[in-house]
Amino acid sequence: MTYIAGLVHHSNRLVTSQVYILGIGPTSLIAKITGKSFYPNKPDPQVVTYWQDVRNPRPQFPCTSSD
Amino acid sequence: MYVLGLSCYYHDSAAALLKNGRLIAAAAQERFSRVKHDPSFPLQAINYCLTSQKIKAQDLDCIGFYEQPFAKFDRVLSQHIQEFPRSRDSFISTLPAWTSQRLQLKRTLKTTLGYSGRLEYVPHHLAHAAAAYLVSPFPKAAILVADGVGEWATASLGFGHGSQIRLTHQLTFPHSIGLFYSAITAFLGFAVNDAEYQVMGLAAFGNPDRTTNPFYRLLRQVIDIKPDGSFRLDMDYFAYTRSDRMVTPRLANLLAVPDRTPNQPISAAHRHIAAAAQAILEDTVILSLKHLHSLHPHDALVMGGGVALNSVVNGKILSTTPFTHLWIPPDPGDAGASIGAASYLHHSFVNHPRRFTLSHPYLGPAYSASYIQTFLDSRHISYSTFTSRNHLLDTTARLLLTNRVVAWFQGSMEWGPRALGNRSILANPLNPRMKDTLNRKVKHREPFRPFAPAICKGQAARFFLVDQPLPQSANFMLHVYPVKTRYRQILPATTHIDGTARPQTVDRRHNPLFYDLIRRFGKLSGVPILLNTSFNISGEPIVCTPEDALYCFRATRIDYLVMDKYLISRQDNFAKL
Numbered sequence: 001m002t003y004i005a006g007l008v009h010h011s012n013r014l015v016t017s018q019v020y021i022l023g024i025g026p027t028s029l030i031a032k033i034t035g036k037s038f039y040p041n042k043p044d045p046q047v048v049t050y051w052q053d054v055r056n057p058r059p060q061f062p063c064t065s066s067d
Numbered sequence: 068m069y070v071l072g073l074s075c076y077y078h079d080s081a082a083a084l085l086k087n088g089r090l091i092a093a094a095a096q097e098r099f100s101r102v103k104h105d106p107s108f109p110l111q112a113i114n115y116c117l118t119s120q121k122i123k124a125q126d127l128d129c130i131g132f133y134e135q136p137f138a139k140f141d142r143v144l145s146q147h148i149q150e151f152p153r154s155r156d157s158f159i160s161t162l163p164a165w166t167s168q169r170l171q172l173k174r175t176l177k178t179t180l181g182y183s184g185r186l187e188y189v190p191h192h193l194a195h196a197a198a199a200y201l202v203s204p205f206p207k208a209a210i211l212v213a214d215g216v217g218e219w220a221t222a223s224l225g226f227g228h229g230s231q232i233r234l235t236h237q238l239t240f241p242h243s244i245g246l247f248y249s250a251i252t253a254f255l256g257f258a259v260n261d262a263e264y265q266v267m268g269l270a271a272f273g274n275p276d277r278t279t280n281p282f283y284r285l286l287r288q289v290i291d292i293k294p295d296g297s298f299r300l301d302m303d304y305f306a307y308t309r310s311d312r313m314v315t316p317r318l319a320n321l322l323a324v325p326d327r328t329p330n331q332p333i334s335a336a337h338r339h340i341a342a343a344a345q346a347i348l349e350d351t352v353i354l355s356l357k358h359l360h361s362l363h364p365h366d367a368l369v370m371g372g373g374v375a376l377n378s379v380v381n382g383k384i385l386s387t388t389p390f391t392h393l394w395i396p397p398d399p400g401d402a403g404a405s406i407g408a409a410s411y412l413h414h415s416f417v418n419h420p421r422r423f424t425l426s427h428p429y430l431g432p433a434y435s436a437s438y439i440q441t442f443l444d445s446r447h448i449s450y451s452t453f454t455s456r457n458h459l460l461d462t463t464a465r466l467l468l469t470n471r472v473v474a475w476f477q478g479s480m481e482w483g484p485r486a487l488g489n490r491s492i493l494a495n496p497l498n499p500r501m502k503d504t505l506n507r508k509v510k511h512r513e514p515f516r517p518f519a520p521a522i523c524k525g526q527a528a529r530f531f532l533v534d535q536p537l538p539q540s541a542n543f544m545l546h547v548y549p550v551k552t553r554y555r556q557i558l559p560a561t562t563h564i565d566g567t568a569r570p571q572t573v574d575r576r577h578n579p580l581f582y583d584l585i586r587r588f589g590k591l592s593g594v595p596i597l598l599n600t601s602f603n604i605s606g607e608p609i610v611c612t613p614e615d616a617l618y619c620f621r622a623t624r625i626d627y628l629v630m631d632k633y634l635i636s637r638q639d640n641f642a643k644l
Contacts, residue, residue, distance in 0.1 A: 016159045020147070024158065028151035038145035039241055041302040043291030050297035051224070051236040051358070 069126060071116065072409030073109060074133035074194075074401050076169045078260045080109040081402035083430075084116035085409045089423045090202060092116040093430040093482045095402045098611040104261060105608075108168070110179055115432055124180035131408030133401065134191035136169050138218035142240060150309035157310050187416070189408040191217025192372070195399070196234060198407030199371035200227035201414050202425035203394040204539060209363040210234070211356060214372030214400070215245040215260075222355065222372075226363040230414035230421050235362065241308050242299045244351045245374050247290060250305055251344040253313035255337050256327035266341045267379055268516045269333065271565040273342025282336070283343035285322055290347060296355030333515070349380045356388040367392040371407070375399035375545070376484070378569050382547040385534040392536065397428040397543040398483035427577035428487055428543060431480025434613055436631045442613045443630075449639045453632045456580070463493075463629055464587040467597065470495050471626040472508055474602050476616045477580055481609075485544045486601035487571055488521060488581035490609050490616075492625065494560065494598040496520050501560035501598060508624035511605045517569070519544055520561035521599035523585050524572040530554050530596065531570055544571040544599075560598050571599060 031038075072083040075096070083093035092115065097103055099111035117123060143165070147154045168175070176182045189197070195212040210232065212223040221243035225234035249259045252266045274280040289305075292298045304321065306312040319325050324336045352374065359368075368390040375381065375395050385393055396403050406425075413419050443450050453459035466473055473493045481487045492509060494501050496518075506512050520530075527533050527541065531548040538546060547569045555562045562568055575582040589595025603609045603619060610616045613630060620628045621641055628635040 012163055013159055016162050017155075019162070020151075020155055020158045024144075024147050024151050028148045031148055038149045039239065040299065041241075043299040043301055045291065047293075049293050049295050050238055050242065050299050051295060052239065054223070054225075054234050054237050 068128050068413070069120070069122060070409045070413050071113065071127050071130045072133065072405035072407065072412075073113070073130060074405040074408070075108050076106055076164070077401060078104045078106045079400060079402040080106050080112070081398075081405045082109045082112040082116050083406040083409050084120065085413050086120065088410075088413050088419055088421070090406060090410075090425060090430065092119040093406060094432065094480065094611075095482075095608075097608040098431065098480065101608060101615070103606065103608050108175055108179065113180065119432075124176075124182040125184070127182065127184060129185045129187060129412055130176065130182065131194075131412040132172060132186065132188045133194040133404035133408045134217050135188040136172065138190070140165055140170060142216075142219050146308050154309040160311075187408075187412055189411050190220075191404065192220045192223040192234060192237070193232065193411060194404040194407035195371035196223065196225060196227070196232050196407065197411035197415065198396050198403045199369040199375070199394070199399060200232055201230065201410040201421060202396060202406065202423060203367075203369045204424045204426075205367040205369065205392065205394060207365055208367035208369045208394070209359050209365045209390070211352075211359055211368065211370050212372045213244055213352065213355075213370075213374035215249060216240045216243050221245065224355070224359045224362060226365065227369070230418060232411070232415055238297055241302060241305070244298065244348055245372065246305070246307055246313075247300060248344060248348055248374070248377075250307065250313040250318075251340065254318060254326055255341060256329045256331060259313060263373075264376065265513065265516060267345060267377055268563070269338055269341040270345035270379070271342075271563050271567070272515055273338035273340070275342050275346060275565075277346055280339050280343050280346070282322060282340045283346055286340075286343050286347055288321065289318070292347070292350055292354065294354065295358035296351050296353070297358075298351050333513075345379060348374070348377060349383065352377075352380050353383065353387050356384060356390065360389045364389075366390065367394070369394045371396065371399045371403070373400040378545050378547045379567075381545050382534075382567070385538070393534070393538040393540065395538070395540040395543070395545050396425060396483075397481070397485070397487075397540075397545075400484070403483070426539070427574075428482040429479040429489060429578070430482040432611060433479040434631070436633075439613050439631050439633060442617075443633060443635070446617065448617070448635060450633045450635045453634060456583075459629070459632060460580075460584050460587045462634065463584055463627075464591055466627055467493055467495050467588055468591050470498050470501065470504070472505060472624075474616065474620055474625045474628040475581075475584075476602065476610070476613065476628065476630040478578075480611055483543060485571070486599065486609050487542070487544060488573060488578050488599065490602045490611070491521075492600050492602050493584075494518075494600075495592075496558050496561040496596050496598040497592060497594060499559040505598075505600065509604075510600065515564070517563040518561050518598050518600050519569045519571060520558065520596045521571040521573055521581070521585060522596045523582055523589070524574045526589075526595050527570060527572050530558070530594075531568060533570075537572065541570065541572045542574055542577065544569055546570075557594065558596065561596070
């Protein structure tokens with residue numbers, strides 16, 4: 001059982017690594033080329049506030065499991 | 068109408084059950100599984116909630132979950148795309164849990180409970196806001212939520228009116244005051260999502276002066292705080308977006324202090340860093356609250372999210388902001404968001420009016436005297452039975468006065484991270500050696516950590532410089548206040564190095580036995596205060612069952628265990644241990 005569990009663990013790791021390299025990698029490359037940033041990494045002394053209005057980018061009500 | 072709220076898969080999983088809008092049962096999974104901060108699916112906590120009402124999962128009208136897993140997964144994927152290739156190890160270690168658990172809640176509910184009914188995902192900060200506001204005593208209030216991170220939001224401002232909640236402003240990941248504090252917690256060698264309150268306790272030993280504490284000035288270089296309390300971190304110093312580590316080596320270089328490992332001694336620099344981090348947290352919270360009041364000028368404030376467990380800043384809010392009334396739920400953290408998810412569905416989503424206030428935390432399992440007697444007999448435990456309530460109170464108060472350490476197991480288990488008089492270890496706060504005694508016999512805590520006093524509600528203003536009116540959440544041990552100077556010497560076991568304490572005010576309406584015990588101790592000693600700490604072994608969750616209580620009693624050197632009407636003496640049972 002331990003052997004099988006180890007095998008499953010390693011194969012999961014291999015698959016996840018491939019997903020990371022083949023899925024996340026190219027997406028990241030495209031994001032970098034197009035200048036897309038998902039969040040700022042540095043403070044911005046120019047802005048007055050970092051508070052963002054919640055303009056309902058996501059619904060204020062819950063989503064059902066079927067959404 | 069039954070609505071079940073759930074929180075799980077991050078830390079502190081829990082379940083809470085509402086019946087027609089009234090919270091009737093709630094418990095954290097850790098109390099049953101005995102795994103501290105257990106993040107797993109809270110099956111045992113759910114079973115407790117259902118069996119307490121003699122219902123089955125199929126009888127539930129709806130289940131509310133405390134976050135939106137797909138929105139959170141969106142944030143996690145965004146992190147990995149932005150941090151590629153540095154996030155590889157983090158991705159490989161966390162993705163399987165997402166695909167097998169976190170995105171499969173509906174399937175888990177069906178396979179474990181046979182439940183295939185309505186399931187709603189409540190946005191995480193909305194769940195926190197609901198847990199703080201919808202069960203509060205206020206008909207309308209301003210709301211601050213601050214925690215590590217949910218989906219994207221790390222801090223939210225808003226208001227509640229009637230049964231409706233509106234969040235209007237937010238800060239987003241990775242700029243989080245909760246994660247900043249956790250990062251400093253990790254830097255100082257303590258466990259993240261567990262020991263933040265140790266940093267809070269350590270901070271009192273450091274220099275609180277912002278102008279003379281050099282680490283405050285240095286840490287302000289990694290966080291830009293605007294006058295309205297909003298802030299942004301310089302992520303060159305933090306690693307939590309891409310790895311299990313919280314900080315980068317640049318932080319140690321900036322502070323000129325290496326990361327502390329858990330077994331290293333605590334130096335003066337560590338104490339000052341803790342004080343600086345605490346000051347920065349207070350800066351952001353107090354400024355944000357002033358801004359919140361300008362946006363939503365209500366008298367009352369409610370707070371949710373793990374940052375609301377910082378009882379030091381909680382004790383300063385009413386004296387430094389325009390708010391005049393404050394309420395924080397017994398568990399403002401992630402476990403408490405299960406109450407929020409259920410309450411939000413019942414009130415705001417379905418628009419049922421509010422009729423319930425969470426006035427006490429005693430929502431967990433209770434055990435009858437006959438159950439306890441049968442249990443003790445089955446374990447061949449020698450015990451004596453109190454002949455009356457008066458006998459119980461008098462004997463226990465005298466034991467405490469003679470400096471015995473007494474474990475106190477009564478009624479329903481408390482909801483939330485604090486033992487509030489039903490699963491407590493009690494001791495004499497007047498004894499200058501009691502803190503060391505407790506640490507030696509039971510708690511094995513770091514010597515800098517304080518113990519808390521429990522006091523009869525009407526007496527709090529006599530001993531402590533409390534807010535007026537005293538927030539009801541002082542019943543949940545969530546506010547630190549200065550001890551009046553003349554009582555600091557009298558209460559050495561519960562007064563912290565900076566002359567403060569974190570009192571639990573005990574209301575007789577909610578816990579008459581505990582109240583009367585404190586009162587009886589007060590009659591004997593002149594001071595109606597008891598030292599109250601959680602009934603657990605260091606590193607384990609607070610006890611839940613009589614079995615847990617006996618295990619803890621046996622494994623420590625507590626002198627007496629008072630369980631319902633039974634008195635168990637260590638001397639009579641485990642003297643040789």
